[in-house]
Amino acid sequence: MRKSRTLDRKSGSRPSSTISESLVSRTRTQVVIVGAGPAGLLLGQLLHRVGIDAVILERRSAEYVLGRIRAGVLEQGTVEVLDCAGASARLRKEGLIHDGVGIGFEGRRHRIALKQLVGKAVTVYGQTELTRDLMEARAASGCTSIYEAEDVALHGWGGASPKVTYRRNGATHEIACDFIAGCDGYHGVCRASIPADKSRVFEHVYPFGWLGVLADVPPPWSELVYANSERGFALASLRSPTRVRCYVQCSLDDRVENWSDTRFWDEFRRRIGEEVADRVVTAPSIEKSIAPLRSFVVEPLRFGRLFLAGDAAHIVPPTGAKGLNLAVSDVYYLHEALRDHYRDRSEIPLDEYSARCLRRIWKAERFSWWMTRQLHLFPGDAFARRMQVTELEYLFESAAAQASMAENYVGLPFEPAAASARTQVA
Ligand code: APR
Ligand code: PHB
Numbered sequence: 001m002r003k004s005r006t007l008d009r010k011s012g013s014r015p016s017s018t019i020s021e022s023l024v025s026r027t028r029t030q031v032v033i034v035g036a037g038p039a040g041l042l043l044g045q046l047l048h049r050v051g052i053d054a055v056i057l058e059r060r061s062a063e064y065v066l067g068r069i070r071a072g073v074l075e076q077g078t079v080e081v082l083d084c085a086g087a088s089a090r091l092r093k094e095g096l097i098h099d100g101v102g103i104g105f106e107g108r109r110h111r112i113a114l115k116q117l118v119g120k121a122v123t124v125y126g127q128t129e130l131t132r133d134l135m136e137a138r139a140a141s142g143c144t145s146i147y148e149a150e151d152v153a154l155h156g157w158g159g160a161s162p163k164v165t166y167r168r169n170g171a172t173h174e175i176a177c178d179f180i181a182g183c184d185g186y187h188g189v190c191r192a193s194i195p196a197d198k199s200r201v202f203e204h205v206y207p208f209g210w211l212g213v214l215a216d217v218p219p220p221w222s223e224l225v226y227a228n229s230e231r232g233f234a235l236a237s238l239r240s241p242t243r244v245r246c247y248v249q250c251s252l253d254d255r256v257e258n259w260s261d262t263r264f265w266d267e268f269r270r271r272i273g274e275e276v277a278d279r280v281v282t283a284p285s286i287e288k289s290i291a292p293l294r295s296f297v298v299e300p301l302r303f304g305r306l307f308l309a310g311d312a313a314h315i316v317p318p319t320g321a322k323g324l325n326l327a328v329s330d331v332y333y334l335h336e337a338l339r340d341h342y343r344d345r346s347e348i349p350l351d352e353y354s355a356r357c358l359r360r361i362w363k364a365e366r367f368s369w370w371m372t373r374q375l376h377l378f379p380g381d382a383f384a385r386r387m388q389v390t391e392l393e394y395l396f397e398s399a400a401a402q403a404s405m406a407e408n409y410v411g412l413p414f415e416p417a418a419a420s421a422r423t424q425v426a
Pocket of ligand 1: 035036037038039057058059060065127149152184185186187188189190309312323324325327
């Protein structure tokens with residue numbers, strides 16, 4: 001009969017008695033990474049390249065992780081980090097470089113010339129493909145990843161010798177480590193293990209969702225188009241020259257069953273603007289889902305020997321295409337902090353991690369919130385609508401406003417490691 005398991009949130013661990021009884025293995029590594037999404041896999045690669053051992057624990061199977069449909073607009077900085085991790089060969093070959101992005105408004109498409117305005121572009125490459133590349137790089141590195149690890153639990157992260165336990169095939173395993181990296185997403189165990197009084201949460205939930213469709217048709221648009229229409233938001237995106245990803249704003253209580261493919265494409269055409277609508281080719285959807293929109297940040301990102309990164313620490317509405325890119329900058333900063341800690345035997349890089357990430361996170365949260373506010377229909381607020389329309393008109397007329405949007409869309413520069421010591425945010 002399996003013993004009941006009590007979790008003591010104060011010290012963040014289970015009474016050792018119940019664990020040791022059913023333990024079948026005890027191992028040690030330098031870093032336990034919880035979660036094999038893009039954040040966890042990329043951190044594993046970056047640490048491997050600087051000679052730091054890490055074990056990845058993932059609750060699901062690799063097939064399940066690969067089956068998730070996620071966005072795919074990569075900042076230039078993200079591509080460079082993937083170079084650094086040795087996981088960019090296919091991306092460099094198959095990724096689509098976009099030097100601009102379109103904003104649809106009142107039937108017209110306005111192009112924001114990213115490359116011309118700020119000298120940088122974005123790369124369109126599906127997150128699923130990126131996750132596959134990182135999994136292959138991980139397998140090639142021979143490092144340990146444990147999939148279908150159940151009941152992952154953290155112990156002693158407030159002290160000097162943290163441990164992580166998990167169950168697999170009915171047996172309990174324990175991994176002792178120096179640090180735990182919480183890359184387990186919004187619904188993961190890592191942030192949930194932190195006592196509420198030790199952290200501060202900032203959240204904003206938007207009164208609508210996105211209905212997304214994936215279809216195998218050639219995109220009739222060469223760059224992404226974000227449209228603000230009287231009927232609500234729409235986005236024309238793509239995965240490849242033969243596969244599109246399109247979205248329309250929908251109400252939060254809407255259900256996929258209410259949306260036949262025909263209804264979806266009709267509504268999409270009515271919102272995206274004539275120029276694009278006339279060239280839309282439709283096909284049966286191969287995936288259709290609704291996602292809510294929220295802005296979420298937890299502060300700080302470090303709790304003793306536990307570090308949060310990616311969706312475990314923050315969520316952005318997808319309108320700014322920042323979710324994946326923020327996860328990448330978090331783990332890049334974390335790998336630098338751990339590298340410098342082990343190299344210099346110094347706590348300073350670890351102490352800097354949270355504030356350094358949060359400076360970039362809040363700027364991406366602001367941009368994603370601004371894009372969402374600019375492009376969606378917020379019913380019942382005539383003044384807000386006038387502000388929205390006026391701000392869009394200003395954007396289309398002002399090179400300075402376009403440059404500001406462009407520099408945020410292509411990705412703000414990474415902060416050099418050392419500098420942050422001098423610029424600590426109060
Ligand atoms: N134990 C082990 N693994 C877990 C647990 C747990 N208790 N809880 C969650 N996980 C795993 C999930 O199964 C998932 O594979 O952690 C992984 C977290 O991956 P993501 O949710 O993809 O988060 P992250 O790697 O931070 O990537 C952020 O994903 O959602 C997009 O827009 C987001 O693009 C951003 C990116
Ligand atoms: C997508 O391709 O799924 C996508 C692109 C840009 C966004 C959001 C989603 O802002």
